[in-house]
Amino acid sequence: xxxxxxxxxxxxxxxxxxxxxxxxxxxxxxxxxxxxxxxxxxxxxxxxxxxxxxxxxxxxxxxxxxxxxxxxxxxxxxxxxxxxxxxxxxxxxxxxxxxxxxxxxxxxxxxxxxxxxxxxxxxxxxxxxxxxxxxxxxxxxxxxxxxxxxxxxxxxxxxxxxxxxxxxxxxxxxxxxxxxxxxxxxxxxxxxxxxxxxxxxxxxxxxxxxxxxxxxxxxxxxxxxxxxxxxxxxxxxxxxxxxxxxxxxxxxxxxxxxxxxxxxxxxxxxxxxxxxxxxxxxxxxxxxxxxxxxxxxxxxxxxxxxxxxxxxxxxxxxxxxxxxxxxxxxxxxxxxxxxxxxxxxxxxxxxxxxxxxxxxxxxxxxxxxxxxxxxxxxxxxxxxxxxxxxxxxxxxxxxxxxxxxxxxxxxxxxxxxxxxxxxxxxxxxxxxxxxxxxxxxxxxxxxxxxxxxxxxxxxxxxxxxxxxxxxxxxxxxxxxxxxxxxxxxxxxxxxxxxxxxxxx
Numbered sequence: 001x002x003x004x005x006x007x008x009x010x011x012x013x014x015x016x017x018x019x020x021x022x023x024x025x026x027x028x029x030x031x032x033x034x035x036x037x038x039x040x041x042x043x044x045x046x047x048x049x050x051x052x053x054x055x056x057x058x059x060x061x062x063x064x065x066x067x068x069x070x071x072x073x074x075x076x077x078x079x080x081x082x083x084x085x086x087x088x089x090x091x092x093x094x095x096x097x098x099x100x101x102x103x104x105x106x107x108x109x110x111x112x113x114x115x116x117x118x119x120x121x122x123x124x125x126x127x128x129x130x131x132x133x134x135x136x137x138x139x140x141x142x143x144x145x146x147x148x149x150x151x152x153x154x155x156x157x158x159x160x161x162x163x164x165x166x167x168x169x170x171x172x173x174x175x176x177x178x179x180x181x182x183x184x185x186x187x188x189x190x191x192x193x194x195x196x197x198x199x200x201x202x203x204x205x206x207x208x209x210x211x212x213x214x215x216x217x218x219x220x221x222x223x224x225x226x227x228x229x230x231x232x233x234x235x236x237x238x239x240x241x242x243x244x245x246x247x248x249x250x251x252x253x254x255x256x257x258x259x260x261x262x263x264x265x266x267x268x269x270x271x272x273x274x275x276x277x278x279x280x281x282x283x284x285x286x287x288x289x290x291x292x293x294x295x296x297x298x299x300x301x302x303x304x305x306x307x308x309x310x311x312x313x314x315x316x317x318x319x320x321x322x323x324x325x326x327x328x329x330x331x332x333x334x335x336x337x338x339x340x341x342x343x344x345x346x347x348x349x350x351x352x353x354x355x356x357x358x359x360x361x362x363x364x365x366x367x368x369x370x371x372x373x374x375x376x377x378x379x380x381x382x383x384x385x386x387x388x389x390x391x392x393x394x395x396x397x398x399x400x401x402x403x404x405x406x407x408x409x410x411x412x413x414x415x416x417x418x419x420x421x422x423x424x425x426x427x428x429x430x431x432x433x434x435x436x437x438x439x440x441x442x443x444x445x446x447x448x449x450x451x452x453x454x455x456x457x458x459x460x461x462x463x464x465x466x467x468x469x470x471x472x473x474x475x476x477x478x479x480x481x482x483x484x485x486x487x488x489x490x491x492x493x494x495x496x497x498x499x500x501x502x503x504x
Contacts, residue, residue, distance in 0.1 A: 002066030005030040005197040006051070006082070006166050011060035013046055015402065018394055020046040022221040023060075028166060028197040033188060035200045035208045035229065038218035038241055039436045041392060041404035044201050047218070048168045052084045053077040075104060081165035085155045085172055093144030098126035100143050101158045129161040133187050149176045156187065167191060168199045171432055173207060177294050185211055203435065205234040217241055242436040249435070250467035251442050255449035257286035257470050262423060262454060267304065267314030275301040275478045278314070282423070287445065287455040289469030289486070291462075291494050297478040298458045299341050302425045306331045306338040318423070332361060337416035341427040341458070343405070347412050350401035354393055355382045357400045357411050362418040385414035390440060406437025413444060424448060426457045430464065442468060462491050476500050 006028045013021040021043045028034050036044050049055045051062065053071040062069050064080055071077050077084070092100055099106075102122050109118040126139035135153055143151060152172065159167055169188075173181045188198060188211060202208055208215065212229040217240045224240055262282040269275045275297040282288050292298045303309045305316065307327040316323045318334060325331050331338070340346040349357055359366060359378045366374045366381070382396040389410040393403060400411055409429065416424065426445065430438045445468065449455050459465050465472055469486045474497035482497040 002063070004028060004063070005065060007061075007063040008047065008051060009061045009063070011047060011050055012058045013043075013050060013055055014058055018402075020221050021050070021057075021060075023223070024218060024221060025223045026051075026199075026216055027226070028199065029214070030165070030195045030197050031192050032213040033192060033198045033200050033211050035202070035212040035215040036218070037201075037203075037208065037215060037237060038224075039404075039406070041220075041407065042218040042241070043221040044218055045170055046221075048084060048170060048199065048201070051077070051166075052082060052168060078105070078162050078164075081163070082168070083159035083162045083164035083166070084168040084170070085152070085159050086170055091143050091151050091154075093142070095143060096123075096140050097130075097137055097143050097146075097154055098123045098139035100154060101126050101129065101139070101161050105162075125161070126157075129157050133157050133160055134183060149180050152176060153180065153184070156184065160187075160191070164196060166197045166199070168201075170201045171203070172200070173202065173204065181207075203433065205237060205435075208237070209234065219243055238435050249439065249463070251439070251446050253287075253446050253449070253468075253470075255285045255287065255446060255470070258284040258452070260284075261319055263315075263317040264305065265315045265317070267301070267316070268312050269297075269300065269304060269478075270310045270312045271300075273478070274309075275304060275475075278480050280473055280480060280483075282454045282456060283470075284454055285449050285452045286470045287449050287457060287468055287486075289465040289472040290456060290458045290475065291465050291472050291498060292475035293498050295477065296475040296498065298475050299427055300478075301475070302338065302427055302456065302458060306336060306425060308338075332419060332421075335419075335422040336425065337419060337421040337423065338425040339409075339412055339416065339427060339429055341431070343408055343412060348400045348408055351399065353397045354386075354391075354400050354403070354411055355379065355396040358382050358385060358414045358418060361415050365418070381418055382414075385411075385417065389414060389444060404437070406433045406440070409433060409437075409441060410444075413441075421453070423454045424456070426455060428458060428460065430459075430461070438464075462494060465494070466490065474498050477502065 004027045008026045010023045010025060011021050012023060024043055024047050026047065038044050046055065050057050053073045053076055062071060069080060092103065107118045107121045108115040123139045130137050130139060133156060135157060172184060176184060191198060200212060209229060214226055215229050215232055216226045217224040219241065260281045261284045265279050267278040278301055290298050300309060304311050307325045307330050316325060323334050355378055358381060366377045368374050379396055386393065391407050391410045393407065400408055430441050445455055466489045471486055472484045472489050472494065473480060474482050474494055476498055481500040484493055
């Protein structure tokens with residue numbers, strides 16, 4: 001019997017213009033959690049997709065319990081006991097939870113000369129699996145009735161249902177609440193006790209150091225090394241990931257907030273359970289952080305200001321002029337930009353090129369004769385932003401969906417920079433981005449504020465809010481509960497305001 005449940009040796013994978021994996025390797029021991037870390041674009045997800053049969057390796061070998069194996073596709077991976085929970089969910093929302101768990105491998109029964117799906121067994125098995133992972137869901141309920149975080153948990157149940165011996169978790173907590181994260185960690189510990197080898201990909205250092213037994217770090221598609229988690233610190237991991245020491249997690253801010261330029265008065269949603277009676281202001285060159293727990297309605301408020309959601313009352317005043325914003329086009333015309341929370345669902349146009357994604361909101365500036373696009377000017381725009389924001393891409397024609405998360409986010413920032421807006425609404429601008437790319441995004445935000453742009457930044461990371469904000473506006477249950485100056489902010493006073501629920 002091999003010491004390792006699974007080994008990947010000297011894996012090479014090349015895409016047009018990019019060597020994603022350069023003789024990478026990974027060794028997984030049974031009954032352990034093995035963290036796989038690296039910056040966006042380091043090759044982590046590519047390596048896992050090779051293991052799971054989504055990609056075929058150009059070179060390299062996979063050994064399962066000491067024997068060489070060839071994984072043809074994801075179904076073949078499941079037959080070998082390898083399951084994967086992807087970072088980007090692909091739920092079939094109009095089908096039931098049970099059908100989503102067993103899609104592609106439904107239990108069958110013989111009826112005469114044909115085999116049909118045994119729905120009774122499928123739902124019984126699904127109920128057993130859900131109970132096994134402590135999820136109180138009705139397997140017959142439509143998956144679309146669940147929240148995104150609950151769908152993530154169903155994906156984990158799906159992996160467990162395959163009776164896997166190797167489980168890949170790619171950013172499993174990116175959309176989970178604190179309580180759901182604890183439930184996930186309980187499931188992980190139970191799977192460890194059964195001898196399952198777990199690959200855990202996350203950018204959250206506290207999770208890695210808490211739950212991992214071993215840590216493998218990759219950089220630029222190459223294997224850097226493997227260490228026992230107990231030997232590592234956050235600073236050591238960061239240094240090994242980025243290849244250099246990051247002295248400060250946040251750039252030194254040189255922006256100087258000026259006069260008030262944006263005033264929001266008594267802003268209230270048409271939905272009585274959403275934001276209500278919100279009043280605040282933003283100064284020129286200011287970074288205003290927005291804090292709050294899940295359900296605080298921060299995103300909903302900003303979508304209301306941008307015209308994505310309807311409001312029943314309230315005023316928006318910019319430089320003394322009252323704005324009527326009923327749709328995003330109205331906001332864009334008035335110099336307001338919004339980077340949405342979910343770049344995959346509501347940000348990038350995945351099947352289009354980087355050039356298309358950068359220019360899509362400012363095409364009227366690049367017309368010839370009012371009918372033809374000036375491709376040369378668009379290409380110059382893209383190249384200017386690639387250089388300015390250090391976007392890593394083979395060319396402007398590369399599909400944006402092939403870029404790392406951090407580079408996708410930079411492309412979306414470039415899209416709005418092309419309009420030269422005065423107000424930036426940034427909703428979770430560094431979610432799912434590694435520490436090196438985060439620092440680059442922070443520098444971009446600080447530079448925009450230094451130029452006199454007004455920044456409204458929603459973040460669920462306390463350190464990010466405290467490290468980047470001139471002021472922090474705290475919300476709870478759709479209301480603004482207070483403001484804190486950035487130099488006086490700490491986790492305690494933010495949480496105190498974030499939990500000021502109204503008495504029932």
